[in-house]
Amino acid sequence: MRLEELDAEDEEDDQPLPDLPNVDAYEDVRMRLAPNPNGPWHLGSARMPAVIGTYKQMYDGWMLCRFDDTDPETKRPDPNAYGEILSSIGYLGFDPDEVVKASDRVETYYEHARTLIDEGGAYTCSCDAASFSALKNDGRPCPHREKDAETTRSEFKAMIDGEYAAGEMVLRVRTDIEHKNPALRDWVAFRMVDTPHPRSEAEEYRCWPMLDFQSGIDDHEFEITHIVRGIDLQDSAKRQGFVYDYFGWEYPEVLHWGHVQIDAYDVELSTSTIKELIANGELDGWDDPRAPTVASLQRRGIRGEAIVNAMVGLGTSTSNVDLAMSSVYAENRELIDDEAxxxxxxxxxxxxxxxxxxxxxxxxxxxxxxxxxxxxxxxxxxxxxxxxxxxxxxxxxxxxxxxxxxxxxxxxxxxxxxxxxxxxxxxxxxxxxxxxxxxxxxxxxxxxxxxxxxxxxxxxxxxxxxxxxxxxxxxxxxxxxxxxxxxxxxxx
RNA sequence: GCUCGCUUGGUGUAGCCCGGCCAAUCAUAUCGGCCUUUCGAGCCGAUGACAGGGGUUCAAAUCCCCUAGCGAGCACCA
Missing domain, CATH: 2.40.240.10 (Ribosomal Protein L25; Chain P)
Structure with missing residues (x-):
C-alpha cells in the first residue's frame, strides 16, 4: 500500500508536462497539429507533435493532423510535404487519429461565412489594403462597413464565383473598429488568390479563407478542446472570439509557447531559408547533416524519441527558448548506447x-x-x-x-x-x-x-x-x- | 506609435495562481575524482540563477508599482 502510494506520487512527479488547463470540463482531451505543408519539417516544427502528442498520451486523448494549406501563393503548399510531414510525425513516434486538409474543406468555410453574413458579422470590402489599414489605425470604419447583409451576400457569392481578381474584394469580420488593440479590428476572413492551389482537388478555388477564419471554424467543427500554438498566434483567439460569439460557440482552452532556437547550427530554422540553401546547392537536401531538419536527424540515426524527450523538456512557456543539441544527444545516447x-x-x-x-x-x-x-x-x-x-x-x-x-x-x-x-x-x-x-x-x-x-x-x-x-x-x-x-x- | 506577452545558473526547467517547509528542484553542460583496454556508460563531488529598483508584509522568487531588456501582433502569410 505504502509502495503504491509512493509509485503514484512518483508518477505524478515524472509527469513530463504541466497539466493542461480545465481538463475536467471536457469528456475527452482533443487536440490538433496544424502544420503548413509548405515544405518538410525543420527541427522547430518537431515541438508541435512532441508536445501535443505527449499530451495526447498523458490524457489518453484524441489528435487531429490538419494541414492548414489555404494559401496557394505566399506559403504555397508543396505536394510532397503532406506525406513527408506525416512520415516525420511517425518517426517521432505519434499517430494522428485523423488527418484532414483545409483545402478539402473550403465549402464548409463558405457555408459558415454565409451564416456569419446573415448574422451581421461580416461585410465585403473593396478598400485597398493600405487605405483600410490607415482608417483602421485611426479606429474609423470604411464606407463598406454599413453595407446590408444582402449586398454582402451577393458580393461574397461573386467572390466565390471568382468574379474578382486578387486584391479587389475581401470579406471582413465585423469586430469592433474602435477596439483598443488595433490587431483585432475588422480582420480579413476571405480574400481572392489568382494562383491555383497545387492540389488538383482544390485548384478551382479563388476565394480562400485566412488562417484565423479557417482554423477557428475547424477547431469548433472537430470539437478541439485544447489548442497549443506559438506566440505569433497569440491574438488569434481574441480575433476568432468575435466569430465564436456570433455563432454562440465556446472557445477551446489555449496555450501559447515561444519560439525555439537550436544551437549548433549555422542555418536558420526556417523552411524557406533551408529551401533556398538546397536550391542553390549549399545543402545536399533536407537530410543533409548540416540541415537543422527532422529528416537530417533521422538520417543520422537519432531516435525520434530523443527529439521528443528534449522538446518536452522545454516545457510550454511563452518565452523564447534555446534548445541545446547536447540535450538531444544526451537523450539519444541513453536510448542507443546499450545496443550500439x-x-x-x-x-x-x-x-x-x-x-x-x-x-x-x-x-x-x-x-x-x-x-x-x-x-x-x-x-x-x-x-x-x-x-x-x-x-x-x-x-x-x-x-x-x-x-x-x-x-x-x-x-x-x-x-x-x-x-x-x-x-x-x-x-x-x-x-x-x-x-x-x-x-x-x-x-x-x-x-x-x-x-x-x-x-x-x-x-x-x-x-x-x-x-x-x-x-x-x-x-x-x-x-x-x-x-x-x-x-x-x-x-x- | 498602439496592443499583448515574457525575464530563475552556460542551456532548459520546477517553484509563482493559494507569500513562510526555497540559504531555490531536476536535467543538461563544464570541471575534478573513482572505475574502465573509448574522449562512451556508470558512480561520487564541484561550479553556477530569482533582470534592476521601490512598495505591501512579522515574512516575497512568489503579491503591487516603476524601470530596463527581449519577443509577438497591428498582412488580402501561416
Whole structure:
C-alpha cells in the first residue's frame, strides 16, 4: 500500500508536462497539429507533435493532423510535404487519429461565412489594403462597413464565383473598429488568390479563407478542446472570439509557447531559408547533416524519441527558448548506447608496420555485454592509426583489443606488457584497423565529411544500423558502395 | 506609435495562481575524482540563477508599482 502510494506520487512527479488547463470540463482531451505543408519539417516544427502528442498520451486523448494549406501563393503548399510531414510525425513516434486538409474543406468555410453574413458579422470590402489599414489605425470604419447583409451576400457569392481578381474584394469580420488593440479590428476572413492551389482537388478555388477564419471554424467543427500554438498566434483567439460569439460557440482552452532556437547550427530554422540553401546547392537536401531538419536527424540515426524527450523538456512557456543539441544527444545516447555495437574507425590513418605479436585481435562487440561476443580482427603485417595517436619515438601505446607496442624507428614493436602499464604507467589506449583488411568509410558530419578506414566487420551491418566508433562517437550506417561505406555521424 | 506577452545558473526547467517547509528542484553542460583496454556508460563531488529598483508584509522568487531588456501582433502569410 505504502509502495503504491509512493509509485503514484512518483508518477505524478515524472509527469513530463504541466497539466493542461480545465481538463475536467471536457469528456475527452482533443487536440490538433496544424502544420503548413509548405515544405518538410525543420527541427522547430518537431515541438508541435512532441508536445501535443505527449499530451495526447498523458490524457489518453484524441489528435487531429490538419494541414492548414489555404494559401496557394505566399506559403504555397508543396505536394510532397503532406506525406513527408506525416512520415516525420511517425518517426517521432505519434499517430494522428485523423488527418484532414483545409483545402478539402473550403465549402464548409463558405457555408459558415454565409451564416456569419446573415448574422451581421461580416461585410465585403473593396478598400485597398493600405487605405483600410490607415482608417483602421485611426479606429474609423470604411464606407463598406454599413453595407446590408444582402449586398454582402451577393458580393461574397461573386467572390466565390471568382468574379474578382486578387486584391479587389475581401470579406471582413465585423469586430469592433474602435477596439483598443488595433490587431483585432475588422480582420480579413476571405480574400481572392489568382494562383491555383497545387492540389488538383482544390485548384478551382479563388476565394480562400485566412488562417484565423479557417482554423477557428475547424477547431469548433472537430470539437478541439485544447489548442497549443506559438506566440505569433497569440491574438488569434481574441480575433476568432468575435466569430465564436456570433455563432454562440465556446472557445477551446489555449496555450501559447515561444519560439525555439537550436544551437549548433549555422542555418536558420526556417523552411524557406533551408529551401533556398538546397536550391542553390549549399545543402545536399533536407537530410543533409548540416540541415537543422527532422529528416537530417533521422538520417543520422537519432531516435525520434530523443527529439521528443528534449522538446518536452522545454516545457510550454511563452518565452523564447534555446534548445541545446547536447540535450538531444544526451537523450539519444541513453536510448542507443546499450545496443550500439562497437567498431574501430580510423580517420586519416597512417600506416605502421607491426613487429611481433598475435595474428589477430578480439575486442568485445559491446564492453557491457560479454554475451554478444568478440570481433575477430585479423592483424596482418601492419595497422592504421590516427596521426594524433602515434606516440613519440620510443614510447608505448596500447592498441585496443590487441596489445602493447613500442614505437621504434617507425615500427610498432609488440612488447608483451601486461594491462597494468595502461593503468599504472599512463600508456594510452588507441583504436586502429588492419592496414590490409579494412574497408574505406566516409563519415558525414555536421562539419563536413571525414574519410578513413573501418574494421572489416562493418560488412555485417546494414543500412539503419547504429554503431559506436570507439573514441569517436555514434553513427548510423547509411549504405555500402563499391568503393566505400557511407555512415552519418550522430553525436559523441 | 498602439496592443499583448515574457525575464530563475552556460542551456532548459520546477517553484509563482493559494507569500513562510526555497540559504531555490531536476536535467543538461563544464570541471575534478573513482572505475574502465573509448574522449562512451556508470558512480561520487564541484561550479553556477530569482533582470534592476521601490512598495505591501512579522515574512516575497512568489503579491503591487516603476524601470530596463527581449519577443509577438497591428498582412488580402501561416
Amino acid at each position: 555495437d562497437r567498431l574501430f574507425f580510423v580517420r586519416d590513418g597512417v600506416e605502421k608496420t607491426l613487429d611481433g605479436g598475435p595474428d589477430s585481435a578480439a575486442p568485445p562487440v559491446h564492453p557491457d555485454h560479454e554475451a554478444r561476443g568478440v570481433r575477430e580482427i585479423p592483424v596482418g603485417d601492419g595497422v592504421l592509426v590516427e596521426p594524433d595517436d602515434v606516440p613519440p619515438e620510443g614510447q608505448r601505446v596500447w592498441l585496443k583489443g590487441y596489445g602493447p607496442v613500442r614505437y621504434t624507428d617507425g615500427v610498432f614493436e609488440f612488447t608483451g606488457d601486461g594491462i597494468d602499464v595502461v593503468r599504472e604507467e599512463d600508456v594510452d589506449v588507441v583504436h586502429w584497423v588492419p592496414a590490409e583488411e579494412n574497408v574505406p568509410l566516409r563519415l558525414r558530419t555536421m562539419d563536413g565529411d571525414e574519410s578513413g578506414h573501418v574494421e572489416p566487420g562493418i560488412g555485417g551491418y546494414g543500412s539503419d544500423d547504429v554503431v559506436q566508433f570507439e573514441r569517436i562517437g555514434f553513427a548510423r550506417i547509411d549504405r555500402h558502395e563499391d568503393e566505400e561505406t557511407v555512415a552519418y555521424f550522430a553525436h559523441p
